[in-house]
């Protein structure tokens with residue numbers, strides 16, 4: 001199988017329970033909830049996206065002919081012989097392209113594989129850390145994993161409805177939008193009112209990383 005990658009780069013994971021960890025981010029091109037074109041945003045199933053996932057023209061992006069080639073690219077971005085290797089597979093929607101062959105190829109190179117998905121496509125087996133971020137109005141089929149990350153506020157989602165899903169951690173993250181202060185207030189209020197939810201912030205933005 002070939003893979004279309006928007007960009008790939010070494011950074012620190014900024015969100016969730018693994019925030020602060022060095023990681024290679026691998027951003028697949030394409031999403032099943034939005035075309036990525038601004039003219040389609042208003043009618044998209046997901047319309048608050050802050051990510052460019054269109055095409056393969058970003059730093060470290062491109063088309064890769066096979067799992068071994070892409071895993072070697074990720075290893076090259078890690079850049080040294082250190083262990084605790086972490087690859088964060090994101091998008092776009094990574095489940096459109098991620099397969100067992102790539103997970104195996106990354107494991108062979110010593111990487112733990114973390115995935116950030118919208119949950120509308122069932123996760124493939126073998127993922128080491130699965131983060132699901134549900135979007136209002138979509139049919140989330142992947143209701144188990146390591147962390148559920150709710151970008152908040154979102155009209156059309158009741159957090160109480162999600163609390164029975166089978167995740168180890170429930171995280172609320174302020175939506176990065178025009179009124180981010182209102183998002184901070186709403187996310188903080190949820191974490192204060194319902195202790196199952198833990199506030200997570202986008203730490204990479206605070207320190208100036210992508």
Ligand code: SF4
Pocket residue numbers: 031032033034046047048049050051053091092093118135
């Ligand atoms: S599901 Fe994720 S990648 Fe797709 S449009 Fe929404 S925020 Fe962006």
